[in-house]
């Protein structure tokens with residue numbers, strides 16, 4: 001049984017409420033940090049832990065914190081990115097819904113380390129019921145002296161505010177999120193400057209994902225060195241994976257990053273295999289923005305070793321062979337699923353969510369959707385497959401934010417690994433049309 005650092009108490013009845021959380025060891029890490037550590041010592045522990053950001057990019061958290069500019073007399077902000085919108089990703093929702101005090105404790109320790117007295121949780125609009133849960137927990141934390149002025153006599157002040165998004169995927173991109181938080185339209189800014197230097201209201205800002213901030217609690221509880229021993233190499237600690245698609249037991253799992261992909265999919269401790277004994281066809285292991293990978297490459301590396309659930313192993317060989325850990329949104333496709341249809345559905349999503357600032361993304365995503373729709377509906381030509389390849393190549397690396405790459409990569413990987421399926425649609429137009437009967441909205 002793998003070690004659990006985040007979800008170890010998730011099963012305790014009433015853990016959502018302050019009294020139960022506190023009785024079960026809650027706020028012990030905050031107490032330790034505020035009473036016996038300096039902000040720099042907290043940052044040092046986070047650096048030692050080797051924990052990488054859990055939102056998708058995997059940037060080392062301690063390093064990001066150390067980039068925060070600290071000009072005299074200028075406020076600093078911590079922003080919790082709870083705009084979890086990546087298709088297939090729902091782990092942060094689980095944390096916020098069932099363990100809101102774990103997040104608040106993590107925010108408190110992190111704000112203390114960064115010297116931020118105002119912290120925002122920016123939550124996606126579709127998580128309509130969760131702000132109430134967070135606000136109730138924030139009120140409880142205030143009442144019990146964990147927020148507000150002079151927290152637990154430490155001299156440190158902190159207020160946390162919850163801000164609801166309005167349903168735009170792009171507002172999960174940190175600079176678009178900041179724009180939205182400032183009351184403007186959520187469009188990404190050009191980086192640099194990074195938020196660590198010029199973020200919210202042009203002040204130094206750290207933007208971290210929900211899971212990243214929650215993981216600060218166990219890091220302080222057990223110490224950075226101990227945390228770093230869990231997992232393999234630069235994939236330190238535990239990671240939440242939201243598993244969905246053709247699985248017997250979809251759900252949110254906390255894994256130590258030392259198990260194989262095969263174990264994660266097939267063992268009863270995790271996903272319990274594919275329903276009805278079907279064959280595994282492909283998987284997107286890190287949310288829709290990372291490349292799809294066929295079963296053979298997913299389970300085994302080029303060297304014939306088992307592929308592991310780590311940042312390095314999943315990314316082995318780049319996206320040509322491996323893929324990425326991303327946000328941990330693990331989407332499984334069995335042998336009955338159509339990769340072309342699946343790719344069309346993603347292309348449609350990215351076209352809809354493009355903010356329209358850069359032409360390769362604005363025009364390219366729509367173009368890819370159109371071409372894919374033709375192929376899927378049996379109206380495509382062989383040359384359309386090359387056209388599709390060409391369009392995605394022209395988007396990748398030519399846009400302001402990663403949404404362009406995220407739209408291009410799934411198309412590239414689908415053609416690279418499943419070109420025969422695209423060709424089948426062109427060669428069997430009647431059958432392709434018949435399969436889509438009644439599904440015209442796609």
Ligand code: NAI
Nearest residue numbers: 055056057059067083084085086172194196289326327402
């Ligand atoms: P990124 O690699 O540009 O940045 C990572 C973080 O490090 C950012 O906070 C950035 O400000 C910071 N950083 C990097 N270099 C820095 C420097 N020199 N100085 C100061 N700070 C620096 O990636 P980004 O845009 O934050 O995330 C992209 C990923 O997000 C995608 O790969 C995807 O997996 C994931 N994603 C997750 C979603 C979700 O719902 N969880 C939704 C969409 C995408």
Ligand code: SF4
Nearest residue numbers: 355357358361399401
């Ligand atoms: Fe907007 Fe797309 Fe450009 Fe990102 S890549 S800034 S979403 S147009």
